[in-house]
Amino acid sequence: MSEAPLIELEGITKTFGEGAAAFQALKGVDLTIERGDFVAIMGPSGSGKSTTMNILGCLDVPTGGRFRFRGIEVQDLSRDQRSLLRRRYLGFVFQGFNLLARTSAVENVELPLLYRGESKKLRREAAERSLDLVGLLPWADHTPAELSGGQQQRVAIARALVTDPDVLLADEPTGNLDTERSLEIMELLTDLNKTGITILMVTHEEEMAQYARTIVHFRDGLVERVDRGLKAGAPSVSPATSHTTSSSVGSA
């Protein structure tokens, strides 16, 4: 199990619509992500990075190709089976935070555990631990409306972490934040990555991508370039091209 890569994409295609209106968002993506990596997915809008993220997050299925996650062939799974996969192994952080309004921070963090059928006591303990990890325990009883954007994103991260996931998927996590808050969030993600969580992040900001160990560049529905072995948590480093290696399963 530990021998196989955590995530393997093989010839992934994704077509939206049918007939003349059909649009091919992904044209055959090959990508391998190892356990414990910190991956930034970059590319101009329309390049297919969000579609890839949705497939990696088991929210969507590819039209063609194979997606293996922990050796499981995800493209063959039903909707509910993918839900169970998300519940078990994945945590999500969104650009728009996506917290439940009028619901306290701690209750938001508890939510994934509810679907795991954990007891109320255990849910509360785990949620508080998770909030403590992102430094928001004193704000546990506040609703999202009473929190700043940065704090809301921390709550969202706490929610993603509360189930102790293998992978944290972050879709433009700093897109709605100012620079200072963004850097704080990135520091937090870097710290989390050091504890062993694999992080997949979509971003269009070069500065944020600098925190990643691997940067995947998308263009026109294909992986254009994969930069591996970057030094994570070093925002001052300029775009590293010296470490560029051709992807083990290069673009088709």
Place this chain on the structure above:
Amino acid sequence: MLGMIGATMLLALREIRRHLLRSFLTTLGIIIGVAAVITMVTLGQGLTADVQEEVSGLGSDVFIIFPQRSDPNIPAPAFDDADIRAVEMQIPGVMGAAGAVSTNTTAFHNGQDWATSVDGADSEFFAAQSIDIAEGRGFSDTEESRGESVCIIGPKVVEEIFVADRVIGEDMRVGNVSCQVIGVIEERSNSVGGGDANDVVFMPLKTVQRRFIGNPDNVQYFVVQYDPTYSSATIQQQLIGLLRERRVIQDGEGNNFNIVDTAEISETLNNITGTMTAVVTMIAGISLLVGGIGIMNIMLVSVTERTREIGIRLAIGALAREVRLQFLTEAVVLCCFGGLIGILLALGFSILLASVAELPFIFDPTVNILSFVFSAVMGIVFGYYPAHRASRLDPIDALRHE
């Protein structure tokens, strides 16, 4: 799963509280429907009980027979003792028959006077009409056969002219006849002639026939008590046949008498109440249907409003059926609240209307429980489609929803 339901329950309550006015307006259809059904059923049962009590005052398993003109120009002859004996002897299933006469009079006692009626009736009549003696005794055979001047009086007469405590053994005057009071009857709800059944002086049939009517033989009407194991319809047919023969009615002529069947009266009244209840229940059913559609509508609105929330729940791993359960629970809780408010409203209305209409208030747990269960079922029926729609949302689209 149990914790899941508890949590969804809390969530549903919170959602309802968040939109208190909207929730109330949504459930109004159910509230009105439930309140209407329960109120009408409760009042209907009160009415039935009331009617039953009135009819039971006429005696049960009893026919009451009186002369009635079939042709307005020809008077209907009265019945006499021979008719009564013939009915008793010749019709199988008849346990007894007793005639009665009645006339208006004035009763005097101790300087008080009171306009009332004097009824001639023997103990057989008392038995058939379920008239019980509250105090003192009934007529003896000797008193009946000799037509003695003894009387049994109704509570109303006691109240009007007996000021002193003593009633039994006192002498009183009824019209021109003085008599001794030997008994007082139990309070009654109804009499054959209508009017107050408690405002009456009973004397033996023979006494009244001789001294008030002046005809020792005729009765104004008679009651026939029959064995309830016999068919009342058969007995009625035989009664009609016998009486037509005795009264020499030709074929093709109408009966110059009328037979009242107390069982028939109560049945007719029950049918009327039943029909009334059915009609109101149908109207209430329509109201419930409209209410249910209201629930469905607001649940669809709620699903649209909360698309993003649904997206979040799906993304973090909620199963389709868990999302469905959440919205279904909300609809059911909403409907249960409607049912509960409806039941409370009905309770208030029933008590109020029963007292206004002078009907007994009878609380029927069955109809209340059924209404509540029905409300919950409405929640499931009309909440299912919106809940299903919520569960089928695509998480990606739902998360993008503004």
